[in-house]
Amino acid sequence: MRLFSLPKPGRSGTGRPPWPDGLRGKVVLITGGAGGIAAATAQRLAAAGARVSLVDRDQAAVEQFVSQLGPRHLAIAADVSVYASLQAATGRTVEHFGRLDIVFACAGVGSASTVAASSTEDLLRIVDINLGGVIRTVKATLDEVTSNRGYYLLMSSAAALKNVPRANAYAASKAGVEAFGGALRLELAHKGVDVGVAHPAWVRTGMISGPDTRAGESASLPWPFRVVSSTGTCADLLVGAMAARRRKVFVPRSLALMEPLRWLSTGPLWDAFMRPRAALSVARLESASPNE
Numbered sequence: 001m002r003l004f005s006l007p008k009p010g011r012s013g014t015g016r017p018p019w020p021d022g023l024r025g026k027v028v029l030i031t032g033g034a035g036g037i038a039a040a041t042a043q044r045l046a047a048a049g050a051r052v053s054l055v056d057r058d059q060a061a062v063e064q065f066v067s068q069l070g071p072r073h074l075a076i077a078a079d080v081s082v083y084a085s086l087q088a089a090t091g092r093t094v095e096h097f098g099r100l101d102i103v104f105a106c107a108g109v110g111s112a113s114t115v116a117a118s119s120t121e122d123l124l125r126i127v128d129i130n131l132g133g134v135i136r137t138v139k140a141t142l143d144e145v146t147s148n149r150g151y152y153l154l155m156s157s158a159a160a161l162k163n164v165p166r167a168n169a170y171a172a173s174k175a176g177v178e179a180f181g182g183a184l185r186l187e188l189a190h191k192g193v194d195v196g197v198a199h200p201a202w203v204r205t206g207m208i209s210g211p212d213t214r215a216g217e218s219a220s221l222p223w224p225f226r227v228v229s230s231t232g233t234c235a236d237l238l239v240g241a242m243a244a245r246r247r248k249v250f251v252p253r254s255l256a257l258m259e260p261l262r263w264l265s266t267g268p269l270w271d272a273f274m275r276p277r278a279a280l281s282v283a284r285l286e287s288a289s290p291n292e
């Protein structure tokens with residue numbers, strides 16, 4: 001007697017097939033849509049024939065980007081830290097397109113400081129935007145996505161798979177997204193909804209290129225965590241995950257090797273490898289008085 005069966009390649013974790021007509025005509029809502037990974041993903045989706053509702057708190061930026069994307073798409077100013085704002089964005093999307101099939105919860109912020117050198121407010125803000133924003137986005141769109149037996153793609157990170165100094169609240173928020181997505185997947189499977197979680201490592205965006213980021217630390221990490229991908233490569237993998245309704249997507253693909261081996265990147269051997277590197281970066285940051 002077969003107690004379970006593995007999903008076929010290219011299928012979701014529930015065994016449902018990919019969208020029969022691809023992404024053409026599908027309505028996709030993306031948060032954090034004015035730049036970076038979200039914007040590159042929107043471009044790929046538009047090229048695939050999807051209709052995109054881009055949500056960003058920077059109204060001027062998202063409107064300018066959508067004007068370049070084309071008239072079939074929609075720009076909405078909304079803040080993922082405000083639930084009513086996301087409810088309104090969902091309502092506008094459905095009013096404009098008549099439906100909502102896919103939600104890509106991509107909005108997020110990074111961190112580049114130690115716990116001692118960060119204010120309590122800054123640490124909690126990271127968690128509220130990265131994890132709280134995903135939760136609010138799902139809650140605001142749940143009825144529409146469920147009614148269309150749709151798909152969620154939630155943005156986690158490679159940081160959820162390893163221990164890295166200065167990632168603290170960021171890594172915690174992304175690990176929370178992974179756990180939230182896993183639970184949501186089980187809750188919605190019988191309703192025909194699939195849930196995917198994305199784990200990108202380093203991607204060339206503004207989040208890792210500014211003076212207050214951890215971009216310089218990528219070279220100190222072992223493969224595959226040190227790989228830096230372009231936004232285009234990342235977007236291609238994310239759109240592929242949407243089309244196939246996948247439960248997981250890793251950027252780069254080689255990062256998938258670390259999921260079953262995450263005990264290596266969170267255990268004592270990893271700590272021994274990272275400890276001298278952490279000591280150097282922490283000392284530089286905490287030379288000033290820590291925040292309370």
